[in-house]
Amino acid sequence: MSISKPLISRLRSAQGPPHAYSPPGAHRSLLLLASFLLGGLLSAPAQAQTVRGQLTGEDGQGLEGAMLVLLSRDGRSVRQVLTNSSGNFELSWTSGEYRLRADRIGHASTFSDWFSLEDGETVSIALSSEVEAISLGTIDVEADRRCRVRPQEGLAVTQVWDEARKALEAAAWTQERGVYRYEMMGITRTLDRDGRRVLDEDRSFNQGFSRAPYISLPADSLAEHGFVTEDDQGLIFYAPDAAVLLSDPFLDTHCFGLEQGEDEAEGLIGLRFEPSRGRRVADIEGTLWIDPATTLLRWIEFRYTNLPIPQELQSGLVGGRVDFSALPNGTWIVSDWRLQMPRSGVRLNDLTGQRYAYLEGYAVQGGQVLRIHGDDGTVDLNAQEGSRITGAVFDTLRAGGLEGARVYVVNTGMEAVTGFDGRFTLGGLDPGVYDVTFGHPYFDALGYVPQPFPVEVGQDTVAQVTFLAPPRRRIIDELCQDDARP
Known part of the structure; x- marks a missing residue:
C-alpha cells in the first residue's frame, strides 16, 4: 500500500452517518469504530421451553450473581442467565437435551445431570454450588508458555482461560441483556511520535440508556475481513469485545499461552493470545491480565498485526486496552477503553520529487464509564479518578x-x-x-x-x-x- 497523502479514517455512531474526523491542528487520524447504541433485550426463540431453578451454597442460601449456562450435547453454550438476589434463575430455549453449568469466579464450576426439554415443558432444577475455591497463585507460568489453539483440559493455560471465560461470559451477557444507564466520558487525544507527550485532548460527556459503552463487529466478520479494513476513504480499526473473545471464530484462529506480569501488571498472570500461523488479514495479539489471588479479569491489552500500512507507520504502540469491572450483582461491564492509532504526515523527497508518508504521532480514542444506574436508579459503579x-x-x-x-x-x-x-x-x-x-x-x-x-x-x-x-x-x-x- 503506497500513501501520498495523510491516512483518513471515519468515526461512526448509531445516531448518524459516517463522517470524517480530524483532531484540531493535526492530520486526520485512524480511530476506533466504537458505537454508543440504544439498548434492547434479545428475545427468546419461538416455541421456547423453560428451565428454572435455584442455585444454593453449602449453607442452603441462594447465591446471587452466578452465571447459569445451558449446554447442548456437543458442549456449546446456547443460553446464559445470572442468578438473582435469591439465587433463582430462569431461561428459555428450544427443545432438546441439555445440562446446566453454574459458574462462579474463583470457584469450581458445578454441572447438573443431563435432562430433556420437551415442547412447551417447564423443567425445575435445584443446584448446589461447589465450595472448592480456585487459586491461580501456584501456576508455573514458565512451564506453559507454548501457544496452543484450543488447549486441552488439564493444562495450566486451560485453567487460566476458564477463569477469564467466566468474566467474559458475564460481560457478554450484560451487553446483550442488561440495560444500564451509563454516564460516560469520551476522550480523543493527539500524542507525539514517541507516544508520550499529550499535544491536545478533548473530552465529551454522554448520558443515556445503552447496552454497552462500546461494541465490536460480529466475530465472523472480523475473522474473515480482519480487525482493520480499508475503503475508498481510508482505514477503519476495530477492537474486540467480550463476545468476540469468546467466539468460535476467534478461538479457532488464535493460540493461547501464559506469561508473567511486569511493571503495571506485576503480580498478575497473563493469558497471551496471538493469531495462528497462516493468518493473512489484519489481526490482533495481546494479553488478558488476571489477578491470581482473586481470579478476576483486570484488563486486556492488544496490538495490531499484519497491518495494511507502509512500514514507516508500523509501530508496537499501535493497539488498545479494554478494562473490565465487576458489579455487586454479578454483571460485568467494560469500564474503560483506549485505542491508539498512527497519525501520518507526507513529505517531499528533494532528490526524487516523490511524496512519502512518515509517522507524525498517534491519535487516541477511548472512553470511561463514570457511573452506571440500574433499574432502581441507584449508582452501581463509580469510576476511579485515574x-x-x-x-x-x-x-x-x-x-x-x-x-x-x-x-x-x-x-x-x-x-x-x-x-x-x-x-x-x-x-x-x-x-x-x-x-x-x-x-x-x-x-x-x-x-x-x-x-x-x-x-x-x-x-x-x-x-x-x-x-x-x-x-x-x-x-x-x-x-x-x-x-x-x-
Whole structure:
C-alpha cells in the first residue's frame, strides 16, 4: 500500500452517518469504530421451553450473581442467565437435551445431570454450588508458555482461560441483556511520535440508556475481513469485545499461552493470545491480565498485526486496552477503553520529487464509564479518578500560596483554580507527559503567560509540581525582551 497523502479514517455512531474526523491542528487520524447504541433485550426463540431453578451454597442460601449456562450435547453454550438476589434463575430455549453449568469466579464450576426439554415443558432444577475455591497463585507460568489453539483440559493455560471465560461470559451477557444507564466520558487525544507527550485532548460527556459503552463487529466478520479494513476513504480499526473473545471464530484462529506480569501488571498472570500461523488479514495479539489471588479479569491489552500500512507507520504502540469491572450483582461491564492509532504526515523527497508518508504521532480514542444506574436508579459503579497532578502556585513576593490562579493543561481544556493556600489538583488523567502552566488575572492584565512545564504521570499515580509566580519587575523585563527580539 503506497500513501501520498495523510491516512483518513471515519468515526461512526448509531445516531448518524459516517463522517470524517480530524483532531484540531493535526492530520486526520485512524480511530476506533466504537458505537454508543440504544439498548434492547434479545428475545427468546419461538416455541421456547423453560428451565428454572435455584442455585444454593453449602449453607442452603441462594447465591446471587452466578452465571447459569445451558449446554447442548456437543458442549456449546446456547443460553446464559445470572442468578438473582435469591439465587433463582430462569431461561428459555428450544427443545432438546441439555445440562446446566453454574459458574462462579474463583470457584469450581458445578454441572447438573443431563435432562430433556420437551415442547412447551417447564423443567425445575435445584443446584448446589461447589465450595472448592480456585487459586491461580501456584501456576508455573514458565512451564506453559507454548501457544496452543484450543488447549486441552488439564493444562495450566486451560485453567487460566476458564477463569477469564467466566468474566467474559458475564460481560457478554450484560451487553446483550442488561440495560444500564451509563454516564460516560469520551476522550480523543493527539500524542507525539514517541507516544508520550499529550499535544491536545478533548473530552465529551454522554448520558443515556445503552447496552454497552462500546461494541465490536460480529466475530465472523472480523475473522474473515480482519480487525482493520480499508475503503475508498481510508482505514477503519476495530477492537474486540467480550463476545468476540469468546467466539468460535476467534478461538479457532488464535493460540493461547501464559506469561508473567511486569511493571503495571506485576503480580498478575497473563493469558497471551496471538493469531495462528497462516493468518493473512489484519489481526490482533495481546494479553488478558488476571489477578491470581482473586481470579478476576483486570484488563486486556492488544496490538495490531499484519497491518495494511507502509512500514514507516508500523509501530508496537499501535493497539488498545479494554478494562473490565465487576458489579455487586454479578454483571460485568467494560469500564474503560483506549485505542491508539498512527497519525501520518507526507513529505517531499528533494532528490526524487516523490511524496512519502512518515509517522507524525498517534491519535487516541477511548472512553470511561463514570457511573452506571440500574433499574432502581441507584449508582452501581463509580469510576476511579485515574492519575492526578497536584501541587501549588507560590507567590514569591508575598512568600505564600497564590489564590485564584488558573492551572491548566495546554490544549486540553483541563484546568483547576487554586485555593487560599495556592494548592490545586488536576484529576482523571491518563498516563503521559502533559504541558502544564498557570495564569492569573494579574498576569492577564500584563499580557504575561508563563512557559508550560512538562509533567509526566504514570498509571494511577500522583505527580507533584510547584509553580513560582515571578515578581512584577521580572515579568516586565521578560515582556520587554520579547518585544525587543526581531
